[in-house]
Structures are given as C-alpha cells and as structure tokens.
Amino acid sequence: MRSVLGLPLDVGCGILKDEGYAVKTVEVSAKKRIDGGEARIIRQLSLDEKTVELAYSLFKTGLEG
Numbered sequence: 001m002r003s004v005l006g007l008p009l010d011v012g013c014g015i016l017k018d019e020g021y022a023v024k025t026v027e028v029s030a031k032k033r034i035d036g037g038e039a040r041i042i043r044q045l046s047l048d049e050k051t052v053e054l055a056y057s058l059f060k061t062g063l064e065g
Helices: 009-018
Strands: 022-027 038-048 051-059
Touching (some): 009 022, 009 038, 009 051
Parallel strands (some): 022 051
C-alpha cells in the first residue's frame, strides 16, 4: 500500500481506491476548529487486507495578507 500521508484527502482517497482499497475517513480537529481549510491526511491505518482508514484535519495552507 502506498503512503498518502500529507496529501489532500481527495487525492489520497483516489490513489488508494485505484489500488483496490475501500477507504474510510475520520476527521480529527482541535477544540478550536478551522473552518474552510484544506483537508490533509494525517494518519493512515490498515484495518484489514483491503480496507484503509484515513484520518484528516483541516489546514489553512494559503497566505493571508
């Protein structure tokens, strides 16, 4: 299984699905949640032979002036 850590959620899910895996997602956030950020994969866990759980969090990656 290819590592998709750090990738945008949609890209990582697409890669793993193309490899034949079923993908489950879990959002992880701090008490002060960032709305409108970009979903990035922060954890990848194999649940069984063909199922992967991806934990993601929202990050603000753009520069604000």
